Amino acid sequence: MPVVGFVTVSERRSIIGAHASVFRVTDTSSGVAVVVWRREPQLKVLLLHRRVFGESFAGDWAWTSPGGAREPDESAAATAGRELFEETGLELECVPVAAPYGSAPPGFDVDVFVAEARADDIVFLSEEHDRYEWVDPDELDRCQPAWVPAMYLAVLELAGLIRHA
Numbered sequence: 655m656p657v658v659g660f661v662t663v664s665e666r667r668s669i670i671g672a673h674a675s676v677f678r679v680t681d682t683s684s685g686v687a688v689v690v691w692r693r694e695p696q697l698k699v700l701l702l703h704r705r706v707f708g709e710s711f712a713g714d715w716a717w718t719s720p721g722g723a724r725e726p727d728e729s730a731a732a733t734a735g736r737e738l739f740e741e742t743g744l745e746l747e748c749v750p751v752a753a754p755y756g757s758a759p760p761g762f763d764v765d766v767f768v769a770e771a772r773a774d775d776i777v778f779l780s781e782e783h784d785r786y787e788w789v790d791p792d793e794l795d796r797c798q799p800a801w802v803p804a805m806y807l808a809v810l811e812l813a814g815l816i817r818h819a
């Protein structure tokens with residue numbers, strides 16, 4: 655059963671390491687994306703807004719699912735759990751999904767996971783993000799570039815959560 659992690663920022667820093675750079679944007683082609691969803695009662699998907707580029711940032715990668723770069727010798731599943739917790743404070747079961755990447759850049763290696771949150775789970779943002787929203791699947795087009803929302807929709811469909819025409 656999914657649970658939420660109730661931790662303060664200082665507790666989170668002690669867990670992930672006081673020297674972790676929360677503002678770094680990793681230049682890597684290997685990482686994970688975690689598509690977090692819940693029912694309210696309709697389906698909602700969690701999106702995070704990157705703070706590092708400023709509150710009004712609206713370019714590529716402004717709105718994303720939780721996720722990030724894999725550390726050396728870290729499994730994709732471990733990365734998914736770590737990134738989800740670091741960015742949201744949520745401790746959820748991350749289930750791998752074989753998602754198509756559509757027009758993703760060549761050589762872009764992303765392992766995709768889905769995670770179900772409860773309606774009462776509380777998100778604790780890291781310093782990397784300034785806000786979050788639970789959005790309807792038809793609002794995922796705010797994510798850029800265009801292959802990202804297409805991937806999110808494909809993940810939701812593969813997980814049996816939506817039917818995409």
